[in-house]
Amino acid sequence: MVEPVEKAVPAPGGCGTAPAAQLGAGAREFLKALASEQRQQMLELFAGGIELTVGTVAERLGVGQSNASQQLALLRRGGLLTSRRDGKQVFYRIDSAAVDRSLAELRDYLHACCPPGD
Amino acid sequence: MVEPVEKAVPAPGGCGTAPAAQLGAGAREFLKALASEQRQQMLELFAGGIELTVGTVAERLGVGQSNASQQLALLRRGGLLTSRRDGKQVFYRIDSAAVDRSLAELRDYLHACCPPGD
DNA sequence: TCAACATATCAACATTTCATAAAATAATGA
């Protein structure tokens, strides 16, 4: 019996060549930040474009201030949130433009990896 | 001086209400699987729709067989890969339909969280 | 300047993930 041979299906025209597709550092940080349920819940708190302080986020999620601060920092580093200081308070909000960019990069990356129309 | 008040910007019509948006278990597994550079590199090996065995993946990435098998399992669990057995060999390939679904769910989720046109 | 408030940072510990090696399981042909 002949062993099955691994199949290489050529990429159809229009899909470009095999990747070259690699995720940039930005999209990688984005994925890392998003791959935590707590941080997803955190992100959801900002829905509708509102700004929140660290303390409020901590209260609403029922976690410690320090934990909230650190997780918010990861979301900021991952390009999901941005922040500004106003006096003693730091306000975080969603960075929609950056999110759109990372999402587009992820989409392009996955499309480059995936055969079309599975 | 009055402390700044946290701003709640109402969601414009057409964006639906505040989320309700939560990621399903599928999209969460998807993100987790993708949030590893080694697993990204693994996924890239399958570009163009080819099928590969565990052993081949291990060789090409220069990792151990057991490590490859476990990482492939995570990619499969995350809906990025699917597999079939043919005799002694198990062939993995990208599950484009599942990837598209998770990507769409992620997009919808993030759009639900994000104010439009930042 | 100082105390109060808000946050960021640090260090330690807890938990999870990662990679390895061995063992177990699945499939095959002699």
Place this chain on the structure above:
DNA sequence: TCATTATTTTATGAAATGTTGATATGTTGA
């Protein structure tokens, strides 16, 4: 049945990540 091949599973130690509590830093008004 058995040896070989391919993969999955298991157990373990190391590494990474998550959480906590304390400390450091930044801002403010008295």
